Amino acid sequence: MKAKLKLTLFSAVAAGLVSVPSFAQSPAEKVYIPHGKYDEFYAFLSGGFDGQVNVYGLPSGRHLKTIPVFSAYPMNGYGYSEETKAMLMTSHGWIPWGDSHHPELSQTNGVPDGRWLFINENNTPRVARIDLKTFETTEILEIPFSGGNHASTFITPDSKYITAATRFSVPIPQKDVPIAEYKKYFKGTLTFIRADKPGKMDIAFQILVPGYDYDLAHCGKGPSYGWCFFTSYNTEQAHTLLEINASMKDKDYIAAVNWKRAEQCIAEGKYKEVKTKYAHNYRPPEGDRIARTEWKTSVKWIIPKECPGVMYYLPTPKSPHGVDVSPDGKYIIGGGKLATVIPIHSFEKMINAIKNKQFAGEVEGIPILKYEAVNHCEVPNPCLGPLHTEFDGKGRAYTSCFISSDVVIYDYKKCKVLDRVPTYYSVGHLMIPGGDSAKPWGKYLLPMNKITKDVFLPTGPELPHAAQLYDISGSKPQFLLDMTELGEPHYAQAIPASILMKKSLKIFELDKNTHPYATKSEEAAKVVRKGNEVHIYMTAIRSHFTPDNIEGVKVGDTVYFHVTNIEQDWDIPHGFAVLGANTSNLLIMPGETLTLKWTPKEPGVYPFYCTDFCSALHQEMQGYIRVSPK
Ligand code: CUK
Ligand code: CUA
Numbered sequence: 001m002k003a004k005l006k007l008t009l010f011s012a013v014a015a016g017l018v019s020v021p022s023f024a025q026s027p028a029e030k031v032y033i034p035h036g037k038y039d040e041f042y043a044f045l046s047g048g049f050d051g052q053v054n055v056y057g058l059p060s061g062r063h064l065k066t067i068p069v070f071s072a073y074p075m076n077g078y079g080y081s082e083e084t085k086a087m088l089m090t091s092h093g094w095i096p097w098g099d100s101h102h103p104e105l106s107q108t109n110g111v112p113d114g115r116w117l118f119i120n121e122n123n124t125p126r127v128a129r130i131d132l133k134t135f136e137t138t139e140i141l142e143i144p145f146s147g148g149n150h151a152s153t154f155i156t157p158d159s160k161y162i163t164a165a166t167r168f169s170v171p172i173p174q175k176d177v178p179i180a181e182y183k184k185y186f187k188g189t190l191t192f193i194r195a196d197k198p199g200k201m202d203i204a205f206q207i208l209v210p211g212y213d214y215d216l217a218h219c220g221k222g223p224s225y226g227w228c229f230f231t232s233y234n235t236e237q238a239h240t241l242l243e244i245n246a247s248m249k250d251k252d253y254i255a256a257v258n259w260k261r262a263e264q265c266i267a268e269g270k271y272k273e274v275k276t277k278y279a280h281n282y283r284p285p286e287g288d289r290i291a292r293t294e295w296k297t298s299v300k301w302i303i304p305k306e307c308p309g310v311m312y313y314l315p316t317p318k319s320p321h322g323v324d325v326s327p328d329g330k331y332i333i334g335g336g337k338l339a340t341v342i343p344i345h346s347f348e349k350m351i352n353a354i355k356n357k358q359f360a361g362e363v364e365g366i367p368i369l370k371y372e373a374v375n376h377c378e379v380p381n382p383c384l385g386p387l388h389t390e391f392d393g394k395g396r397a398y399t400s401c402f403i404s405s406d407v408v409i410y411d412y413k414k415c416k417v418l419d420r421v422p423t424y425y426s427v428g429h430l431m432i433p434g435g436d437s438a439k440p441w442g443k444y445l446l447p448m449n450k451i452t453k454d455v456f457l458p459t460g461p462e463l464p465h466a467a468q469l470y471d472i473s474g475s476k477p478q479f480l481l482d483m484t485e486l487g488e489p490h491y492a493q494a495i496p497a498s499i500l501m502k503k504s505l506k507i508f509e510l511d512k513n514t515h516p517y518a519t520k521s522e523e524a525a526k527v528v529r530k531g532n533e534v535h536i537y538m539t540a541i542r543s544h545f546t547p548d549n550i551e552g553v554k555v556g557d558t559v560y561f562h563v564t565n566i567e568q569d570w571d572i573p574h575g576f577a578v579l580g581a582n583t584s585n586l587l588i589m590p591g592e593t594l595t596l597k598w599t600p601k602e603p604g605v606y607p608f609y610c611t612d613f614c615s616a617l618h619q620e621m622q623g624y625i626r627v628s629p630k
Contacts, residue, residue, distance in 0.1 A: 070098020110438025
């Protein structure tokens with residue numbers, strides 16, 4: 001009997017009638033990458049309060065790299081070297097820290113293309129571009145008239161714009177007013193940033209909106225191309241004890257912005273040019289690779305009243321947090337974090353409601369559409385605390401649920417719950433490769449959690465953050481792996497490794513290095529004094545620096561070590577550090593020039609050395625600099 005059943009099952013599988021393959025391998029087998037093989041996906045996780053982007057391989061969960069973005073990073077000298085300092089400049093001064101939340105890959109026709117990764121900074125409003133050829137931050141743009149940049153960086157399907165929006169409403173422009181007069185003075189801005197021209201990132205326009213809190217966004221695609229959607233909570237306009245006072249209303253909003261209409265208004269001159277000052281920092285990925293700050297002086301404001309049709313409010317239950325658009329561009333899913341349902345709006349119904357003027361009111365010239373007129377359905381009893389939604393490209397939506405610590409899986413057209421998987425614990429964002437694009441790759445699901453509790457070995461009071469990797473390629477999700485994470489990842493993106501590996505750069509060619517202090521051979525190494533400045537044109541190659549004995553420096557001089565790595569092998573970086581320098585190590589890649597600035601305080605002879613083990617004679621890669629009295 002048994003043998004007969006086995007045989008039947010076997011023949012059914014062989015005939016392709018039963019889908020077993022997903023569980024045919026154990027989780028350990030599925031995440032194991034044999035030596036000599038690569039991971040299938042690159043995953044980019046935001047670092048949250050570490051201000052960086054962390055790169056992992058999936059399905060192994062191995063940490064491959066930290067890309068410094070908004071925080072200085074002593075490991076490679078980002079923010080410390082003269083070439084990268086300017087990246088962290090803002091109108092508030094030089095800020096070596098940021099809070100990064102939402103990475104977003106550039107897209108072509110709604111599909112991630114692997115050119116760039118964008119990411120927001122929440123605390124001192126900024127957005128950044130990472131060049132995925134070099135895996136380096138090349139551009140950071142400050143956002144003026146914003147109080148915290150959270151609904152960012154969500155992208156239009158052609159990478160024309162990325163979004164930004166005020167998380168906290170503030171007086172706009174800033175001024176000294178009583179906080180109790182919030183309703184009178186506080187405002188928000190929704191910002192559209194031109195993103196498709198590297199080196200030329202700039203604010204296309206800002207829409208001046210009511211003083212609510214704008215939390216997250218996603219842009220339309222396919223039929224909804226030309227629109228972006230932003231969650232708008234605290235429509236109560238509370239300024240104290242928000243946990244109670246901003247949760248009074250039954251419904252808040254999703255703001256639907258017609259950016260094509262905004263472009264028209266700009267073209268017709270229906271905007272206000274406002275003076276301000278904000279930083280645009282650019283470090284070219286080739287050439288001299290020196291970051292510079294350019295100060296911008298104005299932005300264009302669109303006032304909704306003066307540009308009718310630019311914006312509508314869609315009522316959405318209970319303090320919506322996430323807003324996500326289905327791959328077909330037809331549905332807009334809100335994550336009402338205090339709601340007991342998941343509201344799904346229909347783009348088609350929204351357009352009809354606008355045509356038929358099915359309004360429930362208006363605020364500051366922005367029509368509020370009727371809930372029943374735009375709502376496609378409410379997913380009943382999904383979970384507790386729905387937040388964010390991703391898609392697998394097979395008609396299923398996956399929504400993270402903070403309070404019930406799970407991910408609910410449902411058919412978003414039929415509004416029917418299909419399945420659920422647990423998370424450990426209190427999930428925030430979740431990610432499926434391509435899961436917010438027009439063509440999800442599916443395959444894996446990565447819920448990222450806010451609380452770790454007992455998942456890993458305890459490490460004192462501070463624990464790593466945790467994520468779980470699921471295989472979602474079969475008919476049932478299969479739990480694969482607990483992953484530790486650096487900082488606090490909010491959102492993530494992933495792309496097949498095959499796309500990025502084709503674009504990735506292996507070496508900075510020395511010939512193309514146009515740094516003014518580049519030293520391309522040992523013969524060209526020299527020490528040049530310019531008044532109080534001493535410029536050391538230095539080379540690094542296994543296993544020595546040239547020059548390695550430097551004299552003639554005096555207390556009171558400013559010393560610049562311009563170190564060029566002249567290796568021909570692509571995988572041999574050299575480090576550089578000098579005793580007592582109040583900066584960091586440099587990590588110089590082959591073909592690159594980096595500069596460490598040092599102001600010696602006392603006479604003496606100071607050693608410097610290579611910090612990255614580069615050969616059997618690495619320990620000999622050192623030198624001395626003599627400092628004499630004034
Ligand atoms: S998030 Cu930034 S507070 Cu839900 Cu995108 Cu966590
Ligand atoms: Cu160069 Cu160690």
